[in-house]
Amino acid sequence: MNTVSSTSAIGLPGWTIEPVFDLEPSDRPGYWRATGSDPQFVLIPKAPLRAGWYQVSFLLDADRVQTRRPVFYVDAGEGFTEQGRTSLDCGASSAVAVLMKIEHDVLRLRFDPIDVSGEFLLRDLQIRGLTPAEAAWLALREERDQWGSAAPLRFAAFLAQARRQQDTQGAQAVPDWILAQRLDANAPTRYLRWIRNAESQVPAPAEGGAGVSVIVLPRADIADALAAYASVIGQLGRGDEVLIPRELAAELPQIPDGVLVVDRSDPVLYGLSEASKPFVTWIGPGERLHRDALVIIRDVLDRRPGTKLAYTDEDFIDDTGERHTPCFKPDWDATLLLSQDYPARSVVLDRQWVQSCAATGPVGDAWLYSISLIASETLDRDAIVHIPAVTRHHVHAPGPLFAPLHADALAQEAAMHLALTNWAGKWHAAAEIQAAPLAGLARVLWPVPDGARIDIVIPTRDRVELLKVCVDSLLALTRTPDYTVTILDNGSVEAETLAYFDRICGDPRVRVIRHDVPFNYSAINNHAVAQGDGDFVVLLNNDTEIIDAHWLDELVGLAARPGVGAVGARLLFPDGRLQHGGVILGVGAVEGGVAAHAHMHLSTSDPGYFGRAQFPQAMSAVTAACLCVSRVAFEAVNGLDESLSVAFNDVDFCLRLREAGYINLWTPYATLIHHESASRGYEDTPEKQARFQSEVRTMLSRWHAQLGSDPAYNPNLALTPREFTIDPRRYARRGAA
DSSP states (O other), X not given: OOSTTSGGGTBOTTXXXXXXXXXXXXXXXXXXXXXXXXXXXXXXXXXXXXSEXXXXXXXXXXXXXXXXXXXXXXXXXXXXXXXXXXXXXXXXXXXXXXXXXXXXXXXXXXXXXXXXXXXXXXXXXXXXXXXXXXXHHHHHHHHIIIIITTOHHHHHHHHHHHHHHHHHHOTTHHHHHHHHHHHOTTOXXXXXXHHHHHTSOOOOOOSSOOOEEEEEOOOSOHHHHHHHHHHHHTTOOTTOEEEEEHHHHTTSSSOOTTEEEEOOOOOTTTTGGGOOSSEEEEEOTTEEEOTTHHHHHHHHHHHXXXXXXXEEEEEEEOTTSOEEEEEOOOSOOHHXXXXXXXSGGGOEEEHHHHHHHHHTSOOOSSHHHHHHHHHHHHSOGGGEEEEEEEEEEESSOOOOTTSTTOTTXXXXXXXXXXXXXXXXXXXXXXOEEEOOSSSSXXXXXXXXXXXXXXXEEEEEOSOHXXXXXXXXXXXXXXXXXXXXXXXXXXXXXXXXXXHHHHHHTTSTTEEEEXXXXXXXXXXXXXXXXXXXXXXXXXXXOTTEEEOOTTHHHHHHHHHTSTTEEEEEEEEEOTTXXXXXXXXXXXXXXXXXXXXXXXXXXXXXXXXXXXXXXTSOEEESBOOTTEEEEEHHHHHHTTSSOXXXXXXXXXXXXXXXXXXXXXXXXXXXEEEXXXXXXXXXXXXXXXXXXXXXXXXHXXXXXXXXXXHTOOTTSOTTSOSSSSSSSOOTTOOOOTTOO
16 A cells, blocks of 8 residues: 555544545545545544544545535444434535534444545544534534625524523533534525535636527516616626616616617517527516526526527525525426426527517417427427526515416416416327316326226235235226236245135236246346236336226326336325335435435425425336336336346336436326335345345446436435435536536
């Protein structure tokens, strides 16, 4: 080993430091090379580290700054577990000094300094014990440094709360209270820390390039219009312009260069005919542009020639002017758009393209929503760009879930519904627009193709009490015609199970196929699918229960749409909470960062993140506990990968479908109960854990690039501890697209 890069150079004199995984010394002094995405040091003190507060400090520098996401794990005698995980916020500096609380006496620590392969510098590591008073002082100083200057009023309120904690419970309660605030996924301070980290750099203004016409919409409140105008005028580039209504121009002492006055009163595509720049966007009541909005937008448009429609993330501002409730959006999702106008007025449109849309027919009062629907039908996917940066603030409260970014959503609801009806009439005459039973604008019901035959595949081994609930509920409730249930018996021996098979085979819709091979979920399902000839295949776990007569109509109707791959159902735990709302890639400590179910444990009435738990939408993956796919798509990717015998075979299958050009969907309108893992249990033996870890490594190796950039998610949202929360250390590069 290179003596300069040895563990002795890291720090912690008297400790034993062992590089145990994905690590080797570099030729550069003080540097290490991460050979994989999970480099790990194990730190062993001379004597157990006592429970309490500690300050951890070190120097950490990496080739890519955003990879510096150091994590500590503690071993209190039961090994390293996710329950003993602490993420450390590096901030922008390579010199790190942060607090860490250890709940129990610790035998060993595991230190993961970065989360991708590459070289990094690590030295001067120290772990220093603190008294409660020292911990309280340092915790408050950290909070002040991280977001106090950006949000002084909110920090003052935070400080007052900390003082009340000290007055009522003593100094030792203060750092614990601050830690709880940091861990609260919904705490507004998390977003303030995110702002500090994510918005520290801005793309340099480009010379020339795509100019933008920003059109200020008319409004009754002139003060609001002036504030919107002020948020635009200070950031106009040489190629930009701002268009304002005549009544606003009357309030200005003079009309600066780059400002045009709109005399028209037509509310549909207001100001478009007067705009002259290559791109156009509108700013409406209660909206303000972010101070760097146009720089960010122009930067992306210059790098993405051919863009016809771009849209951005957004947030809200409270009465004190401080930002909250960010709406971090997915990449373009034509299915989600049918329930929710999530692009809203953040869209930036190619002016000539949108003029051509207006020329082909009326777009109605909900004109921007209509334009988004037209884009889904007429534009290539490469012509639509999501910019994962907050470029617009709303001074109004979030609106209803079908249009949370509209101040006037309720007044627009009828017009939006008409736009959706017109869209169906023009492009999807067979689709039925119904009132939304959940929270969306409407429900679009897609028809099951005439004569469609469906193979429902259920692997099982004994556990007849589960299978009986699954099959009996399916046969009793399902209203979709022409389906066959294939029960693949993987070695059942119990008399009660065999008797149930004999009885159920009397139903012409059911057959039982014996397949005595070692358990391999992928191979068993592939074998069962090969025995049928239906147009559509449904993979169904034996621990599910049908509670909805039209579940199969919904799944097959969606799977029959051109270009659709796998379609997943909404699965509930037996107590009624959500178990599966689609799969988010890269999330989930339990599954090694491969994937996790979205919105787990929410009540069925909880909308989730901006309604995402209530709306049909594209997902990168769905669970095979209930998955529908056309036979053509299933065979196009050769079914499930039999090297993944238990875990992640459904995620891998969905990713291969996506790679082949299909989109995967999740729908809440097909709802089942899932008695999760009741038939096989959890990974609770050394053999199961070894197999599971092998499958994790396979997924990380095969899909590493995709696991950190799920298009159905957002690069500004956390990968840990759970999905749809804010992690101040994870953010997209400003203007990235």
